[in-house]
Amino acid sequence: MQRHIVVLGAGYAGANAAARLAKRLHPADTRITLVNADAEFVERVRLHQLATGQDLPPRTLTDVFAGTGVRVRIARVTGIDADSRTVQVVDADGPDEITYDTLVYALGSSASGVTEHAYDIAGKGSALRLRNRLAELTAGDAVLVVGGGLTGIEAVTEIAEARPDLAVSLVARGGLGDWLGEKARQHLRTAFDRLGITVLAHTDVETVEPGRVVTAGGRSIPARVTVWTAGFAVHPLAAATTLEVSGTGQIVVDDTMRSVSHPDVYAVGDAALAHGVHGIPLRMSCASGVPSAHHAADAIAARLTGRPIPPNRIGYNAQCMSLGRRDGILQWVTPDDRPKPSAITGRSAARAKELICRAAAWSMSHPTSMLPARRRRISPASTPTQVPV
Ligand SMILES: Cc1cc2nc3c(=O)[nH]c(=O)nc-3n(C[C@H](O)[C@H](O)[C@H](O)COP(=O)(O)OP(=O)(O)OC[C@H]3O[C@@H](n4cnc5c(N)ncnc54)[C@H](O)[C@@H]3O)c2cc1C
Structure with missing residues (x-):
């Protein structure tokens, strides 16, 4: 059977x-x-x-x-x-x-915690909704990305690079890239300055409303579009x-x-x-x-x-993030995911990230090509109810 x-x-x-x-x-x-x-x-x-x-x-x-x-x-x-x-x-x-x-x-x-007035990029449908909304914005409109993790950083830099006419900001609960090593953190700050991204660090968002978010401290931040990447x-x-x-x-x-x-x-x-x-x-x-x-x-x-x-x-051996299409960070980490001092930054890191994404997509498109086949017979001792440990 x-x-x-x-x-x-x-x-x-x-x-x-x-x-x-x-x-x-x-x-x-x-x-x-x-x-x-x-x-x-x-x-x-x-x-x-x-x-x-x-x-x-x-x-x-x-x-x-x-x-x-x-x-x-x-x-x-x-x-x-x-x-x-x-x-x-x-x-x-x-x-x-x-x-x-x-x-x-x-x-x-x-995505979790996304309210009706926010967008997210956790699924294809929601990413396409954001794409359509961003296309409607005009110069000077404010876009606020909530969440200072890898997804928030990749999203905010991609938006700022693709739409330099918009006023793009990031709200982070901690400091910008504070889990990275010093070299990577410095590069991140330089990249954000280059892309004109405003950072609101150590800030918690309490509510997302039409046209603004309100922080836990009661501050109102205008945003035509809020992108939620915080969970x-x-x-x-x-x-x-x-x-x-x-x-x-x-x-x-x-x-x-x-x-x-x-x-x-x-x-x-x-x-x-x-x-x-x-x-x-x-x-x-x-x-x-x-x-x-x-x-x-x-x-x-x-x-x-x-x-x-x-x-x-x-x-783990690295955390790799894109900062738009021409910049990136490859932070070397210990097997238990703690940052090492060394990191690759700039175009080389962007190329590394692109290669990783392509390799993942290639292996998806050729799911059984990489591995030599060793199609073994099931042992007779193994039945659906008696699985040997
Ligand atoms: C914008 C973005 C950038 C990211 N960048 C990186 C990165 O650079 N590096 C990295 O390591 N990780 C990254 N991640 C995280 C990474 O994408 C996820 O950790 C990864 O996709 C998890 O893989 P998975 O197969 O567990 O789940 P998923 O990729 O979520 O796949 C789940 C599958 O289940 C299907 N499914 C769900 N519910 C049902 C249902 N009820 N019935 C049938 N099918 C269902 C879905 O359609 C989907 O095909 C990123 C995530 C996002 C959103």
Whole structure:
């Protein structure tokens, strides 16, 4: 009997997990289904570019996975029963149910805390709404980006570069880039000055209203457009199941990305509360989401084929951010994500960032090309209900 592995979500994490499983397990024993709400892969790390008028090449999931052994199902997941191993979905033909033996949960994240008067760039739809709104603005109009993290910095610099006629500001709860090393921080300040971005540091936004935001200190800051990048949250689906989740709603997983409450379920990418090398909690990012997907796939294949599970070596080596199209920062970090003194800045960093994005997109478009195939048979001792540890 074939074992059915269902992967929910075809973002960077889910798509990588499905592709790797297809390279590791023999199709005679395993059926792999990848479920995604949208028919296209969304290159999320470039949504600030989409929002400022650049176009992203379409990548249709059925084309991308054609011939790989992964079956793509375009459907929205509406519920999971982790005890009876079923997933509820809705597609063009209406509601349906999918049963699984092993589930890989990779439904990612979306923006959180965005009020009705703010825009965000966490998804393609919202990035396109911002793109349309920015196109309506005229010279001198104020655009305020809330959030001093990587997404806020990439968004505000992209907007300021694409629209030098606008009055662009960033509100940050801390200091500008205060988690970076000194060299990178200095470069960031120089880049913001060059792009004419006003920084309101150590400022909390209390409310976003039409035409302005109000800070916790009661200050009113005018903004024709407010872009909210100050928070990401996971899909509420997992928290509505009997799966153990964290306070953030992420599925709590062990060192092999396997749910601590349901051994048939794995979680990867933004949707998982996972730890990497040295026990560091992984932050929501492709930088750790993709390795977490590879590690989960390797652990699933190892358990099913009766082989040793490779050690969890997920860690960081750099944080790379664009500052518009011609500038950037590549901050070297320790495996547990603390900045080292050294950083690459300027055009070289912009080129490095572009290469990283292209490599991620290329591996998405050729999901099984990079890895040599070792499609192993499932060990007879492994049944859907008795998974060897
Ligand atoms: C503008 C921006 C820039 C970024 N830049 C970087 C960067 O430079 N480096 C970096 O490491 N990280 C970056 N990130 C973060 C990175 O994009 C995320 O951490 C990454 O996308 C997480 O991957 P994922 O596969 O877990 O989730 P996602 O990419 O969110 O994929 C989830 C998938 O699940 C699907 N889905 C969701 N709900 C359902 C449902 N109910 N039914 C069916 N399908 C569903 C979605 O359509 C999507 O395909 C950036 C994020 C943004 C928004």
